[in-house]
Amino acid sequence: MEKLIKYIKILDRWVIGVILELIYPLITFSAAAFLCFFLYLFIKR
Amino acid sequence: MIPYFSREDVGPILHYLGKIIQGIGALMFIPFFIGVLNGEWEPSMDFVLVSLFSIALGSVLLFIFREEKDLNWRQGMSVVTLCWIVVMLLGALPLYLSGHYLSYLDASFEAMSALATTGLVLVNDVDHMSYACNFWRHFMCFIGGQGIILVALTLFVRGGSAFKVYVGEAREERIMPNIIQTARFIWLVSLTYLVIGTAILFAINFWRGVSAGRALFHAICLFMAGWDTAGFAPQSQNVLYYHSYLIDLATAMFFLLGAVNFGVHYAVWTGKPRELLKNYELKLYMASILITFFIVCIGFKAPLPFPNFISFFRESFYQLISAHTGVGYSNIDTHNFSYWPPLAILGLIIAMGLGGSSTSTSGGIKILRIGILLKSIKKEVKIFTSPGATVVVERFHHIREITIEDNHIKMAAIITLLYIALYLAGGMIGAFYGYPFLPALFESVSASANVGLSMGITSPFMPAGLKLTYIIQMWMGRLEFFSIFVFFSFLLSLKSSE
Numbered sequence: 001m002e003k004l005i006k007y008i009k010i011l012d013r014w015v016i017g018v019i020l021e022l023i024y025p026l027i028t029f030s031a032a033a034f035l036c037f038f039l040y041l042f043i044k045r
Numbered sequence: 046m047i048p049y050f051s052r053e054d055v056g057p058i059l060h061y062l063g064k065i066i067q068g069i070g071a072l073m074f075i076p077f078f079i080g081v082l083n084g085e086w087e088p089s090m091d092f093v094l095v096s097l098f099s100i101a102l103g104s105v106l107l108f109i110f111r112e113e114k115d116l117n118w119r120q121g122m123s124v125v126t127l128c129w130i131v132v133m134l135l136g137a138l139p140l141y142l143s144g145h146y147l148s149y150l151d152a153s154f155e156a157m158s159a160l161a162t163t164g165l166v167l168v169n170d171v172d173h174m175s176y177a178c179n180f181w182r183h184f185m186c187f188i189g190g191q192g193i194i195l196v197a198l199t200l201f202v203r204g205g206s207a208f209k210v211y212v213g214e215a216r217e218e219r220i221m222p223n224i225i226q227t228a229r230f231i232w233l234v235s236l237t238y239l240v241i242g243t244a245i246l247f248a249i250n251f252w253r254g255v256s257a258g259r260a261l262f263h264a265i266c267l268f269m270a271g272w273d274t275a276g277f278a279p280q281s282q283n284v285l286y287y288h289s290y291l292i293d294l295a296t297a298m299f300f301l302l303g304a305v306n307f308g309v310h311y312a313v314w315t316g317k318p319r320e321l322l323k324n325y326e327l328k329l330y331m332a333s334i335l336i337t338f339f340i341v342c343i344g345f346k347a348p349l350p351f352p353n354f355i356s357f358f359r360e361s362f363y364q365l366i367s368a369h370t371g372v373g374y375s376n377i378d379t380h381n382f383s384y385w386p387p388l389a390i391l392g393l394i395i396a397m398g399l400g401g402s403s404t405s406t407s408g409g410i411k412i413l414r415i416g417i418l419l420k421s422i423k424k425e426v427k428i429f430t431s432p433g434a435t436v437v438v439e440r441f442h443h444i445r446e447i448t449i450e451d452n453h454i455k456m457a458a459i460i461t462l463l464y465i466a467l468y469l470a471g472g473m474i475g476a477f478y479g480y481p482f483l484p485a486l487f488e489s490v491s492a493s494a495n496v497g498l499s500m501g502i503t504s505p506f507m508p509a510g511l512k513l514t515y516i517i518q519m520w521m522g523r524l525e526f527f528s529i530f531v532f533f534s535f536l537l538s539l540k541s542s543e
Contacts, residue, residue, distance in 0.1 A: 013315065014237070017310075017313040021302055024305070028331050029362075035338060036338070036342060043347055
């Protein structure tokens with residue numbers, strides 16, 4: 001039982017780790033989209 | 046006294062080379078089974094023949110040089126340098142036998158491009174290639190991206206030799222105290238994302254109406270080449286073939302994660318999520334992406350060659366992030382680059398040249414080295430502006446707190462200079478063959494930094510000398526020079542000792 005709990009804890013960390021890591025590209029893409037939008041308006045002007 | 050290589054070094058080098066050749070032969074059974082499952086008998090036979098030939102060759106080497114000794118540094122570096130050439134030559138054989146390449150040189154180019162995770166292609170009519178052969182192209186990306194040596198470490202290199210061959214493959218960081226455990230952890234991260242990435246890409250393709258088998262094949266291939274920042278795709282139009290926002294988004298997310306240091310993955314996965322916020326290389330990477338994207342965007346002038354903002358962002362940012370991570374996926378046609386202004390092209394060249402994170406699957410100079418050089422500039426400015434006796438210390442957080450020392454700066458500066466020299470040399474050779482300098486430089490940086498974007502120079506009809514130049518650039522860029530230099534010193538010292 002103790003072993004099972006240990007494995008679940010490790011798995012739990014991995015799942016959280018993967019989800020947190022997916023946030024990094026999303027933040028990068030969002031920042032780039034904002035930058036691009038302002039530059040698009042600037043270039044079109 | 047400088048230690049010279051002797052003939053006694055040859056035995057251990059060829060012993061380990063024999064093991065790696067046997068391993069590659071064994072891996073060729075995977076495309077063989079894929080061929081059999083799809084009823085592709087001719088390609089399957091090609092794989093069996095080449096596989097048996099490789100296993101026999103490896104066995105002969107192991108029979109002649111049977112004594113297993115721990116490698117020293119010079120021998121370890123030589124094993125790495127040689128094994129990349131030998132695996133390229135063997136990996137090219139089934140490709141050449143497929144009849145999709147004009148010559149064995151073209152097949153070797155494609156094999157090195159896959160192994161070094163570059164993504165430049167010379168294949169003819171890939172849309173009608175057998176599943177077995179097409180899978181092998183992408184599987185080589187996965188083997189090379191993880192590292193041929195990393196594959197070997199997980200399987201059969203043990204003892205004191207492990208770290209010496211690991212470092213020779215341009216990975217100097219130990220994520221865990223034991224190098225075999227480090228190799229296994231890198232596999233664990235990659236295989237976990239392989240399952241997640243393949244499932245997501247399969248779901249998207251299947252939802253868009255692709256048959257289950259074909260959707261799975263495309264998902265595995267796209268993920269393997271994307272995660273390992275190689276940039277091969279099962280269709281000739283690359284990612285443009287799918288015309289899908291979701292595929293663009295999913296591939297971009299996975300190749301950006303593939304270009305993140307495996308040490309960061311380890312920290313986050315072992316309960317240290319703050320590493321994502323604190324890591325100096327990761328912060329600098331995001332800044333670098335935004336700065337180079339700014340250069341690309343301001344390169345364009347009104348009237349823009351895009352119908353709307355979405356199209357502008359999708360096309361320009363996808364190429365930029367593909368260049369910066371070194372993946373080389375493209376959601377536009379190669380000829381579209383002719384509409385791109387020179388400043389935007391320069392932005393892509395800078396992004397390709399800088400590359401991704403250290404100890405990741407991407408190529409180029411690497412962001413950590415740029416960060417160390419920036420910190421050293423800051424340190425020098427502080428020294429100039431401080432009173433005489435002040436001790437100036439510069440630190441940064443990368444997995445742990447690191448104080449910048451002279452040897453960090455020296456190594457970062459040497460590798461950066463070597464990359465710049467390689468980029469320029471390839472550009473000049475391209476110009477020598479009659480291509481305009483900017484596209485020639487673009488192609489040279491793309492090959493050396495193992496990116497794979499092309500402005501159209503790379504084709505089966507380019508001069509053989511240029512194909513050979515790009516093969517050497519891909520090889521040198523992937524191994525980050527030093528193991529190759531050590532190997533050539535080995536050859537020269539053997540000659541001088543005769």
